[in-house]
Amino acid sequence: MERKGKTSAENLLIKIDQYLISEDYGFVLPHPQTELPSYYDPWMEIASNLSQLIENCQLCSKVEKMPLLSTHALTDYKEQRLAHLALGFITMGYVWQNGSEKAQKVLPGTLAVPFCKLSEVLDLPPVLVYADCVLANWKKKDPSGPLSIENLDVIFSFPGGETSKGFFLVSLLVEMAAAPGIRAIPKIISAMLHQDITSLENALQDVTSSISKMRDAFKLIHGYVNPEVFFNTLRIYLSGWKDNPLMAGGLLYEGVWKTPREFSGGSAGQSSTLQCFDVLLGIHSSPESDSAAAYLQSLRDYMPASHRAFIQALASGPSLRHFVLAAGNDRLQEAFNSCVSALLALRDYHIQVVTKYITIPAGKQKRRGCLFHSAVVPLPEKGTGGTSFMCFLKTIRDLTKNAQLLDI
């Protein structure tokens, strides 16, 4: 989608839909496909009944009896995203079905081979990612109804039922609220290239209002996600096999690679929205110096290739921060600082959510652990769990605080 010989800024002026970003839905996959050709019924039957198969201890045998299916019939992009989503759910269910202390270390070839082939086609890793379980995992109950959480449902879910569904749908609504802000980005680039201060100010106001609506959507989490169920059940299924002491070397993808491979679990850091507002506002640019930036950079490999390219083009484009400083215009500086304040408020809110859903339940488990468990389950790397994830969030929150432009 990037035109040769164009600067990265001009590349950004290309319509965002060429980066598979939607004017109305942002990074969310619009109207995801919910069915595959009947040839793929063996996959869809397992993915659609995952919780029940796990509860009845039938998942292992079902997966091992699965026929080796070819991915050739998956030609359409939305079909490929649905298939990666389905195989991602089955893979996480298969690896973690007996809990995080008894992970399955080998992924059977009937699952590993098509999953890795599809991952290659989509340039995604062979593990469930945020772009699968949030951005492509939704449908409307009543097609003519509103995009409200009451009228939305997930295509697949994990054990933990309503909490699993709620966690993915709240994340989806936060992502959808970001759409007007993402749509404003090409306007911001164009206004900078044309030295158009008024348009720039208006576009920055669109970003500010979009980020505050994201925080409003985020508040839904308290009504739809139970902290104990999230921490003790759902979080396990989103865990990965990178730097995971329980899966040294990672997972063996039978029939694909001779040695095990490591991949990170799902994480909010894989959200292109979370990353692109940071890049737009120049919140942290040097992955060399700050580890949070390096960590975020590494998670871009877990995003759809076109979204990764958009963020890269944004990062190598003109600096909005420098433009605003150089313009020396009070109103423009205020519009920029309002953006940063809105993002700071969203970051603070994210920290409060992680405290309620991870830090506090982890503390309770630790105290319980001293009484009953020999080894307290180590929190996975910086995915949806882990004190290091909290440190990461606090680092980017503090960097956001420092991004405010001082009065000229």
Ligand SMILES: C[C@@H](C(=O)Nc1ccc(Cl)cc1)[C@H]1[C@@H]2C[C@H](n3cnc4cc(F)c(F)cc43)C[C@@H]21
């Ligand atoms: C509900 C939470 C979650 O962790 N969801 C999740 C995690 C892993 C997986 Cl696999 C699936 C879902 C969080 C939502 C809001 C999302 N968000 C998007 N842009 C953001 C910008 C910000 F500044 C910010 F603070 C949060 C931002 C991130 C996830």
